[in-house]
Amino acid sequence: MLSRYRWALVLVAIAGLTIVLLPFASELPDGLEQAAEMFSFAGRERTLYTAPMRDYSLPWLSGFGGQAVAALVGIFVVSGLTFLLGKSIKKVRRS
């Protein structure tokens, strides 16, 4: 098994690679968005709750900077939460 240090390194590598590739990510609408435009139901979208980093951007930092911060926050939040959840549900070893 990898040591904790190496897992952290893998996480940093994923974060680094994401930041490097982010400028090349396509801004074109995805399949659902395209279908919504084609069949005129895009207007039905409702925002019931406004997220702090809506659409992976920050209100106080526009452009790539905002996206990069959003990506880093997301990466560390999902991995941290998943790790904690995994820790809390893992099977208990019987001695």
Next chain:
Amino acid sequence: MHIPDGFLSVPVLVATDITAAIAVGFALRQASKELDERQVPLMGVTAAFVFSAQMLNFPVIGGTSGHVLGGLLTAILVGPNAALIVMTVVLIVQALLFNDGGVLALGANIINMAVIGSWCCYWIYRWLTRILRNENIAAAISAWLSVVLSAIACALELALSGTVPLTVVVPTMAAIHAVIGLGEALVTVAAIAFVKKLKPEIVHG
């Protein structure tokens, strides 16, 4: 493929939210019986990979883009029940921190991408591995199916909600995601090969 709020009707939202809650509860219970401590860091890292991959859209056809789902890859790495949990955490964070997918629509998104796109397609992968006797081909087909079946489920939910007719939305979503699925298949097979080369013992299989 993340469905925002406003696209689905109340009955579909209720049905999908309840079904998703049951599915996640089941996965948590199963995972608590089988999840080894050594798999937990891998769960965290795959969650990071899935989140990142879903941020990096690539152009497909007709002015459309797509992104890797990562559902089957996650299931092969950490097992189907843990994968359902990983995908659910990613979807919840995407909705609550980034408005990527609706809050009430979380149930539908969990069913489409975590249950169908990860858990179900893992068992399709296992079945295909047995009959084709080739893990790579099985993974490629199952990864492709994970995207297409998720998209069809999404289309069915939209049609059942009365948002768009079934006869137009299902073929359209299936066709677009059939192309996106090719990217999913490629990334899944490459990623599994990469991990197996580095540390084959961490792969759940």
